[in-house]
Amino acid sequence: PPHHDIYSIEDLAQLIYDLKAINPDARVTVKLVSASGIGAIASGVAKANADAILIAGHNGGTGASPQTSIKHAGLPWEIGLAEAHQVLTLNNLRGSVTLRTDGGVRTGRDVVIAAMLGAEEYGVGTAALIAMGCLMVRQCHSNTCPVGVCSQDERLREKFTGTPDKVVNLFTFIAEETREILASIGARTMDEIIGRTDLLRQVRRGGAHLDDLDLNPLLVQVDEGAAGKWADKGRKPIADSLDARVLKDAVRFLDRGQTLELSYPLNNTQRTVGAAVSSAIVRRFGSQGPAGRLKLRLEGIAGQSFGAFAAKGLELHLTGEANDYVGKGLSGAEISIRTPEWREDQLICGNTTLYGATSGRLFVAGAAGERFAVRNSGAEAVVEGLGAHGCEYMTGGRVVVLGSVGWNLAAGMSGGELFVLDQPGHAERALNGDLAGVTDIDAAAAERLRELVEAHLAATASPLARRLLSDWDNTLDRFVRIVPLTDIVRAEERLKTSA
Known part of the structure; x- marks a missing residue:
């Protein structure tokens, strides 16, 4: 699991719940x-x-x-x-x-x-x-x-x-x-x-001072x-969750790995959706995952830790909104979030999304809160706006932001790649330049960027993504690419060597 910052007893309770869900x-x-x-x-x-x-x-x-x-x-x-x-x-x-x-x-x-x-x-x-x-x-x-x-x-x-x-x-x-x-x-x-x-x-040792x-x-x-009655309490399992129902309905997928699509309503009391299912997938098919996919189409408001530790072979498609910790420790799954009626700059995803993610993809057809993709080491994501501290301590993966960003962007970022659709000069003002900096978008980077925006459109039907892709040449000029300073130095050294 990723390292966690615990700010309250509620955070701790949620983390304990998450860990029990992924490993009962x-x-x-x-x-x-x-x-x-x-x-x-x-x-x-x-x-x-x-x-x-x-x-x-x-x-x-x-x-x-x-x-x-x-x-x-x-x-x-x-x-x-x-x-x-x-x-x-x-x-x-x-x-x-x-x-x-x-x-x-x-x-x-x-x-x-x-x-x-x-x-x-x-x-x-x-x-x-x-x-x-x-x-x-x-x-x-x-x-x-x-x-x-x-x-x-x-x-x-x-x-x-x-x-x-x-x-x-x-x-x-x-x-x-x-x-x-x-x-x-x-x-x-x-x-x-x-x-x-x-x-x-x-x-008693004796003496006044002792x-x-x-x-x-x-x-x-x-x-x-x-006294003495507390021994051998055993572990405390979590209460029945939506995942317990999914596991009963997904027998065909878990038995044979065949692609299966299921739909459920969702409310914000249902936490850590997808973790227990991911645990069952990994136990059944190993880290390589199944040949097919289990696609869950959900509608409503997701509780904390939606898609936490979600594994390869699982797809979570939410129409609605999600609370904090979406995709915490994401481990190969695909997650998409959109609203029935899209509005630009609409906040539909909470704080601390993709915390410690290692692989997989997340598409958010709206804005997310603060601390997006903190300690991300391998996941890819497209989001349409961010709060403060985006991509903090990121060591790998790729993030595309199709909107505004908050201050302290890319603080401590030592790996990975970040694209921001820039309002003139805003991304550079928000950037924490201690370890990351702005660099050119070469042909290969432009291709990676376009592929992710197209995947975002396919997953969420985002009107913003459709509009940007319809005028891609002009859109590309508005993007800023941010990478670790070490990558920029290495690129400059390669240019000098080739020259």
Whole structure:
């Protein structure tokens, strides 16, 4: 999946829903850094339908992080775990989510303490790395690891002596110590001690200064009768969706790969349409996709993440409007959106469209919101207007904009190709020129551009596309082509060489 920017608990809930739709077998875990107030955040994550919450402590890691991250990496996991467990229990949410913790868990004693503070799963990372031979010299990012754990240098990799047996040996010792501690307190299983903070006490070191810190708030049992009852909750599937109905109706397509066309009404409570169907397609036909196509003709207003992760072999044709995250992680499908009555500059598609798309095509016979094709790495798209931050961090693919664009266009764009039907000078004023710039439209680029506009017309019957194609020679002169500056430099070097 693509990297995601999460701005609210609603965004997180939608992402969890998307991931469960594309992979119904997966457990979705949300990682939270141990910090004061983490209980409220954990409650929101539990309500967002996560299967597990990982409370990550300030300790551990490889040391490859920036200095600011190492110095400001949160609190000990004990503090965050205790608060999350207590607040979740008080809000009757503890039974709906699994708690996991890491950040310096190295021994069986650490595992038992984590269980007593409320964790059911435990991450042991740094200790396992050291068992393989890591010396913690904190040079992971520089390709100079002296023991070859983290290096692409063949000379250094020859020094690596780690084996799976060393890691197995470590975990065997951790498990044995855990069993010994359980036996010493009369417990047979880990489930019996989860949440049992009554079995912990603060060690007194003696001296006025050493005992200033009162850790008793960490050991509060907010629900004594609930201790140990949270284990083995399993994963939480999403509710029935439109995709469930499609899968029942598309048996012929899924069995034999024959082209099939289906039609459905759509409303904005139906989210992530196409993801579960794409999951079934990939499981049945693999990454190559089927010989035929499953064409879904939909009418109405699409909810969040319409066509998220949609795979090769699927076509989604919507007559209406769509909310945010259309084509998130698009993976080979074709999506088209149009309205029954076309109007120029009509906004028919929400924000963050084609976020992290890798392949496939999107045609929007209208304008889209902000952050269009962010982190796109391979998909092609035609849209008739954009808000701010279009094609931000784009690394591949091709985008054609048949209308106005917002500011900060192509910020951080390091690959791909962008065509904008320019109002005189507007595209260049909107362009963030740090990594991308304007270049000529050669014959090959003009052919690619025309092919996409023709495909847009065929998919959406756009009056604007028809008008532009009817006077193509003059239309072509109005386009601006934007590519990464590295591509411009290489092109100039080729011209000098040929000259």
